Amino acid sequence: MTGRLKAPTGRYGGKTAAQRQAERRGRFLDAALELFGADPGYRATTVAALSEAAGLSTRQFYEEFRTLEDVLAALHLQVNGWAEEAVLAALAEARDRTIDERVTAIFRAYAADITSDPRRIRIAFVEIIGVSPRMEEQRLARRAHWVDLICAEAETLAARGEAAPRDYRLAATAFIGSVNGLLHDWSAGWVDATLDEVVDELVRQLLGILRPPGWEPAAG
Known part of the structure; x- marks a missing residue:
């Protein structure tokens, strides 16, 4: 065809x-x-x-x-789009809140959306793997988009004096990998924890990246 x-x-x-x-x-x-x-x-x-x-x-x-691969590509983008809409809405609502509240809002929104339907997790983290070079490129492009979102939020918090000023790209890339892996393993029943406990762990990890040991926010 x-x-x-x-x-x-x-x-x-x-x-x-x-x-x-x-x-x-x-x-x-x-x-x-x-x-x-x-x-x-x-x-x-x-x-x-x-x-x-x-x-x-x-x-x-x-x-x-x-082809069916075209359908998978469109569906993968749709699933990611739903999650991004949820995250952006949560960020807008938490615009004037503290760093802890903003980071928590991000991951509660993301986790609630992507885990609201186990089929979404399978599309985002399982079915797309190993299909073709084209799909791998799309998967990595979407991951890079999430990295950009985390970096933009980190830069906003750093400008407000709530996070350490630094280049966050490497740390954000590693963090997104841990998000995907942990949520996939949780959904597969390999992690003995509630979703709230999973989100709390991810929040602690990101806060540790944003506020590394020894760094103190500027006096207000």
Whole structure:
């Protein structure tokens, strides 16, 4: 399949072609969340099975996507997008709070969103691994985006005198790796702790990075 089939244009059933296309795409992604994120998983899913789960035809699939990998890529970005929206909303609400409250708000929001559905964790941390160089590049790009977010927050806190002034990129990269690993292991039942305990541990780790031993905030 060298390209997508041409989607229909014009208004039908009170909806524009763009609205119908968005609805179809959403149905395919919803079905993919179930099949890729639960059983049978991305590698064991076929175009026919995904189309059937979405209640659509394979022809309609090829109007929206070229391959199943395209669906996985879109779904991975969607899952990360939901988590980012939750984090940014929490940060906006905690804008004028202390460093402890801001950091806690970040990770309570992230953990609550990404663990709200075990299928999201599987898409974010499991199904995307080892699929292709393209998907690995996307996974690392999304990780880099989270690193950028942590660095931006650290710089904001440092400018307020609540965190040590330094280049946080290396530390943020290591920290994001620990976040992904711990949340994955917790969701798989390999960590004997509550989600609150997991979040508290992550908060302690980040606060330790932001306020290293020997550093004291400037006198206010």
